[in-house]
Amino acid sequence: MPRVIFVDEGKSAEFPTGKTLLSCAGEMGVRVSHVCGGDGACGTCRIEVVEGWDNLTPPTPDETYKELDPPYRLSCQAKLKGDVIVKVAKID
Numbered sequence: 001m002p003r004v005i006f007v008d009e010g011k012s013a014e015f016p017t018g019k020t021l022l023s024c025a026g027e028m029g030v031r032v033s034h035v036c037g038g039d040g041a042c043g044t045c046r047i048e049v050v051e052g053w054d055n056l057t058p059p060t061p062d063e064t065y066k067e068l069d070p071p072y073r074l075s076c077q078a079k080l081k082g083d084v085i086v087k088v089a090k091i092d
């Protein structure tokens, strides 16, 4: 199973392929804002991908519309394909 590491939180766990990073964060007790509840609408669930960009499903139209550039993804849209190292993104 893919391993998710929230490097800034010092937390690591394994999850099944296809699970969203937002859902992984929730189960790991990592606080990621998600105002729209995971619909890809609010943009508050941003995370920074430190390693493993290609181990996530490609950016969805909700992300490209928001002009979210690497290393950032919406955690409610990015699904696991392999191991990733991420950080909770600071929102200005």
Ligand code: FES
Residues within 6 Å of the ligand: 033, 034, 035, 036, 037, 038, 039, 040, 041, 042, 043, 044, 045, 074, 075, 076, 077
């Ligand atoms: S939770 Fe709103 S965009 Fe991800």
